[in-house]
Amino acid sequence: MPEPEAHSRYPRRRTRQITLPHPSRPVAVGGDAPVTVQSMTTTKTADVEGTLQQVYALAGAGADIVRCTCNELEAAEGLAQIVPRSPVPIVADIHHQYRMALAALEAGVHCLRLNPGNIRKPEHIKLVAQECKDRGIPIRIGVNGGSLHPDLYKKYGDRIVPEALVESAQMELAYFDEVGFDDVKISVKASNVPLMIEAYRQLSEVTDHPLHLGVTEAGPPPAGLVKATAGLATLLSEGIGDTIRYSLTADPVEEAHAGRQLLEALGLRERSGLDLIACPSCGRAEVDVIAVSKAAQDAFAERNWPIQVAVMGCVVNGPGEAREADLGIAAGRQRGHLFVKGEVVKVVPEAEMVDALLEWAEIIVNDGVEAAQRKADDGAAAEAEADRLALLDEQGLDANASEQRIERIERLRKPDDE
Numbered sequence: 435m436p437e438p439e440a441h442s443r444y445p446r447r448r449t450r451q452i453t454l455p456h457p458s459r460p461v462a463v464g465g466d467a468p469v470t471v472q473s474m475t476t477t478k479t480a481d482v483e484g485t486l487q488q489v490y491a492l493a494g495a496g497a498d499i500v501r502c503t504c505n506e507l508e509a510a511e512g513l514a515q516i517v518p519r520s521p522v523p524i525v526a527d528i529h530h531q532y533r534m535a536l537a538a539l540e541a542g543v544h545c546l547r548l549n550p551g552n553i554r555k556p557e558h559i560k561l562v563a564q565e566c567k568d569r570g571i572p573i574r575i576g577v578n579g580g581s582l583h584p585d586l587y588k589k590y591g592d593r594i595v596p597e598a599l600v601e602s603a604q605m606e607l608a609y610f611d612e613v614g615f616d617d618v619k620i621s622v623k624a625s626n627v628p629l630m631i632e633a634y635r636q637l638s639e640v641t642d643h644p645l646h647l648g649v650t651e652a653g654p655p656p657a658g659l660v661k662a663t664a665g666l667a668t669l670l671s672e673g674i675g676d677t678i679r680y681s682l683t684a685d686p687v688e689e690a691h692a693g694r695q696l697l698e699a700l701g702l703r704e705r706s707g708l709d710l711i712a713c714p715s716c717g718r719a720e721v722d723v724i725a726v727s728k729a730a731q732d733a734f735a736e737r738n739w740p741i742q743v744a745v746m747g748c749v750v751n752g753p754g755e756a757r758e759a760d761l762g763i764a765a766g767r768q769r770g771h772l773f774v775k776g777e778v779v780k781v782v783p784e785a786e787m788v789d790a791l792l793e794w795a796e797i798i799v800n801d802g803v804e805a806a807q808r809k810a811d812d813g814a815a816a817e818a819e820a821d822r823l824a825l826l827d828e829q830g831l832d833a834n835a836s837e838q839r840i841e842r843i844e845r846l847r848k849p850d851d852e
């Protein structure tokens with residue numbers, strides 16, 4: 435029986451819209467944009483390759499936006515290399531040090547998350563907001579019950595109450611107002627579900643900024659999943675919430691899957707069949723990634739095969755970044771390297787890339803991933819490695835000019851009065 439079309443019975447409260455300005459996949463949050471799924475990497479952000487692989491795995495599992503911690507300058511320097519290669523917008527998570535916010539902006543991130551409970555000096559908050567305004571980068575005000583501003587905690591009788599969470603967000607908004615910055619989404623998370631639900635209800639009455647929903651520190655599944663779902667589903671069914679995150683003590687890929695499944699279950703997102711992901715293209719791209727991914731999308735349109743297919747702009751990093759994809763193609767030296775779960779199976783002329791994708795997708799759908807890997811051409815992996823090394827030799831290690839961004843981040847290393 436065909437799937438009924440996704441549609442929601444829950445009218446959404448109207449919020450203003452902000453956009454995370456990824457160059458090839460900008461993501462709108464709020465307004466009439468679909469509710470989005472977020473997750474957060476668990477790698478050290480300075481580990482560029484490990485973090486990128488997790489970003490790709492999260493994107494493949496349904497995350498529209500991925501957050502990475504930016505807790506030290508080395509993390510910001512990692513972001514300078516991660517951001518140009520990420521398939522989805524990257525949010526830098528900032529706590530305590532406003533200087534890390536400035537470093538993350540130098541790295542080129544698409545959004546900041548600031549915790550008003552631990553970046554408290556008004557002049558620092560306004561400086562970061564001004565920088566974001568100048569660069570067109572939005573901020574999430576991320577209030578958290580566990581790190582509430584001490585003054586508010588005291589004001590409300592040494593208790594975390596919904597009113598305190600809402601007031602913390604409003605105080606931060608007032609600082610942003612002073613510099614004319616309003617490109618903002620807000621979260622008021624708590625680990626206590628009724629508290630979190632009430633805080634978001636109150637917040638949605640006093641602001642039209644888009645809301646990022648979450649039950650913080652929900653814990654490991656299955657209890658964590660139940661807790662988070664109780665909070666998220668209650669609010670979404672009331673029309674509250676523009677983007678969601680499951681905070682589970684688990685592989686973050688589980689968070690992304692859960693987010694996606696919840697939205698599909700509520701009819702807030704379309705059910706997914708074929709999942710085509712593509713890299714954003716960067717200084718290393720060897721092909722017009724947008725044109726090839728569009729051609730692949732058209733070619734696959736009539737076949738809603740339940741597999742993930744990746745179109746990657748270069749053979750230097752493509753197969754590694756998208757190694758979780760069932761099937762992918764990466765371009766290099768006028769050829770396409772086809773890979774199945776990260777293993778190169780065939781090298782084809784560039785003009786045959788899309789046809790080859792279709793042919794191998796059919797093999798995977800009919801016979802499975804392992805059977806497809808067993809059909810790999812002899813010598814394909816060696817040919818691919820030779821192309822990869824030749825390109826590295828031609829382009830050098832820093833095709834994205836990340837070094838210049840890193841130099842600017844290094845200048846932030848000076849001591850100051852924070």
Ligand code: SF4
Pocket residue numbers: 518519520713714715716717718719720746747748749750751752755
């Ligand atoms: S061109 Fe290569 S390095 Fe750049 S984003 Fe695409 S796959 Fe990654």
